Amino acid sequence: MVHLQICQGTTCYVMGAAQLASLATTLPDDLRGRVRVTGCRCLGLCRDGAFGGAPYVTLDGEPLACATTESVLAALRARLA
Ligand code: FES
Numbered sequence: 058m059v060h061l062q063i064c065q066g067t068t069c070y071v072m073g074a075a076q077l078a079s080l081a082t083t084l085p086d087d088l089r090g091r092v093r094v095t096g097c098r099c100l101g102l103c104r105d106g107a108f109g110g111a112p113y114v115t116l117d118g119e120p121l122a123c124a125t126t127e128s129v130l131a132a133l134r135a136r137l138a
């Protein structure tokens with residue numbers, strides 16, 4: 058089981074995390090039941106000028122910057138392979 062945490066802080070939210078939140082209900086069949094999806098407040102990764110990397114997610118605590126639905130799914134599949 059991988060824990061996918063989607064930042065819902067303001068910076069990430071406006072940079073695309075709002076769309077990522079739909080992963081909680083739209084995981085593909087090969088990932089369903091193998092990923093726990095939660096939202097969280099600002100992870101603190103957008104500070105110090107790093108807001109260009111938003112939106113951020115973490116996979117088991119490991120950050121992924123500039124997250125898109127495609128990049129998150131690829132990272133999840135790589136982790137679960
Ligand atoms: S708002 Fe997402 S890391 Fe700060």
